[in-house]
Amino acid sequence: MSEPIIPTRTLFIVCGALLLLTALTIGAYFMDLGILHTPVALAIAGAKAVLILLFFMHLRYSSGLTRIVLLAGLLWLGILILGTMDDALTRGWVLGTAP
């Protein structure tokens, strides 16, 4: 309740930036980026997520605790993906069972 009220101007600017980034990611789709294709698309998505988190979900003004909660969630998602991919990507090394 003590969090500051974000002015409407900021909210409109953030929304504009989000729409711009959406256009950018679709534009990047039509460019020839080679293997950078997916990393660029995910980086843009990440930037959009950060904007929403910081301003719409006002993480920028929240306590450190809220940020830790979010980071913990991302860390655990990372553990899930890394642990499984460790298996999925190296299965062919020894056993020759990679699909």
Next chain:
Amino acid sequence: MAESSLRPMNALGDTHSVETSGAHAAPDLQFENLEQQHATRVFGMWIFLVTELMLFGALFLMYTVYRAFYPAAFAEGSRHLDLALGGINTAVLIVSSLCIALAIHAARTSAKRSQLALWLLAAAVLGIVFMVIKGYEYFLHYQNGEMPVFNWTLTGAGAGHVQLFFWLYFAMTGVHAIHLSIGIALVGIMILRALLGNFKPNAYTPLEMTGLYWHFVDIIWIFLLPLLYLIAR
């Protein structure tokens, strides 16, 4: 609930930092003041969003594994999706998120009830627009024989792998759509409560929680766009 009203208020009742009178002026039994109650509920919502993140996370993992196994099939599957509809839907959700943020702004700056309700209504309508477009996309997939089980016509080498892509596409967008429907229902309730005058500049916790949920669902879609629609030309 029936029982909590029977519990006597206690010595702590003296320390309430109540600033306004009205239906929401007194915190629940377990809280010392409204500030603590608000902070606790919002924190609870964040924890809930983390569980949601892990729920979608399992789907993201399945996606990652199968895309690593079958990159060509995923690129092929992605080409079957309609980028124009996906792009429009992204814009729709982003603007709906703005409407939610503006609604909370209106609630906190003691604007008129009608203004708050209108912003919420705009968000709900945009949410419904998203669902209609998504439904149309599903319909197109059905017509084109790209819907596993119900109408699947792709055959030949690698068709099974493309079907895995579509299983994931329907699972991820389907779970997202369920979440958005819940979000629309919540916003609908918020509209009613706004019209009833339930919210005040220092009593808007349910709005805040609904907003967090809505923005989270928006973020999930923002990742679904590149993962499903933008794999490769």
Next chain:
Amino acid sequence: MSAITLPRQDTYLNINYGIRSWLLTTDHKRIAILYLVSITLMFVIGGAAATMMRIELFTPASDLVDAATYNKLFTMHGIVMIFFFLVPSIPAILGNFILPLMLGARDLAFPRINLLSWYIYMLGAGVTLWALIAGGVDTGWTFYTPYSTASPTHVVAATVGVFIAGFSSILTGLNFIVTTHKLRAPGMTWFRLPLFVWSLYATSLILVLATPVLAITLVLVAVERLFHVGIFDPALGGDPLLYQHLFWFYSHPAVYIMVLPAMGVVSEIIPTFAHKGLFGYKVVAISSIAIAVLGFLVWGHHMFVSGMSLHAALMFSAFSYLVAIPSAIKVFNWTSSLYKGSISYDTPMLYALGFIGLFTIGGLTGLYLAALGVNVHVTDTYFIVAHFHYIMVGGSVMGYFGGLHYWWPKMTGRMYPEKWGRAAAIIIFIGFNATFFPQFILGFEGMPRRYAAYPPEFQFLNMLSSLGAVLLGIGYILPALYLIPSLWFGKQAGPNPWDATGLEWKTSSPPPANNFEKIPVVTTGPYHYPGKQDKVG
């Protein structure tokens, strides 16, 4: 209501009466009692299945039940005991009752959500029981694909039931985390929290982070089963091992969901009955969190023979050794806490000491299993069965019974007959070891798990195990026989029968509806015994 007349005192039990006052309550203490009744029922059902299995295994031939029925029995035993007894038992019963009292709070942060999670639990239990009664499930509690999508039994209903119950876990975990962060009494800093709170907090982290993964995975299995094609279908190029990863990402940490709260109970009981502070309080507290975190890095050790990559197997094996460190720290600290204590061997203490011994055996055999080579040899034998029963029954259930006896006077205001309590604890300890120690040997000799029949040379040890199970069953029935009468005939307990230190003992027994006359102000650590060796505070 009482046989011994007592002066009228306002408690959470007598503030109002009637079925509505229970089914619509938002009082965490009453919800704990609701859980106690329903979880005990599930324990009886799971125990009945186990009894049938042990009777069948008394003789080598499959004579009492056929192989198909036997498959359904062990599946039922596993599903009911894990998802509906072990996971919720200590958090939802003892945690629900004690956590707000320990924090000096009047309730959990979200009392209505707390009640909701009980209803969700009941719904999940109902759906699962329906599946088990309507014809059963034969996949084992793990629901491994592709068999679970092809089995002719009621897999969909069982997975949906477990899915529903998962939300009950998530909501309980969420409630505990938020309550611990936001509702601590004045002066209750993090390092003044009792260790039970620390372990419930660590448990809740796992509940919140792991359960959603299992939930969505089970939904996809149910979908695949309904349509006979789906995301794990090998015919499409789907990967059944992916299912195993997702399943064990939940289910290995779930082992810590089951055992961490029991560790917390033991950490409460030991200082109380040794009458001194707990040695190395901070290390024990942090080790709970360490177990919760490291527990997420080891799930692959359930898949060593599944065809997982060797690289991943090596990584998961190495991490599995790591998780032993915080567990061992706890064991060493508990035993060190006994040193120079004035120990009294009351019933809860017997359970706590039993826990330490049995958990140590379970943990050490876990280290064998973390070793790749040994694991390949004993996978799917009775060695595994014995190992995880030492953790789950020797650990979690001993902790649960210890905690139930420890806090029974607080929950009911009555003492149980101490002699009966001690007798039951000793019978359970002996019965447990007689049941499961022979299974280590059976497993090492190569007897595979999940079979209704076995070669005659295994019969002696199986008979021993079955006889032990009878003793164990008697031990589990005994507490019901003296705890329930104690509600009417037990001696009045008073606020603090054990001379313990936690905030929960500073209010009357049973506590008033809003827990404390006046919210206490905390000025010392949790195990503050002035004049004794005092490491905390």
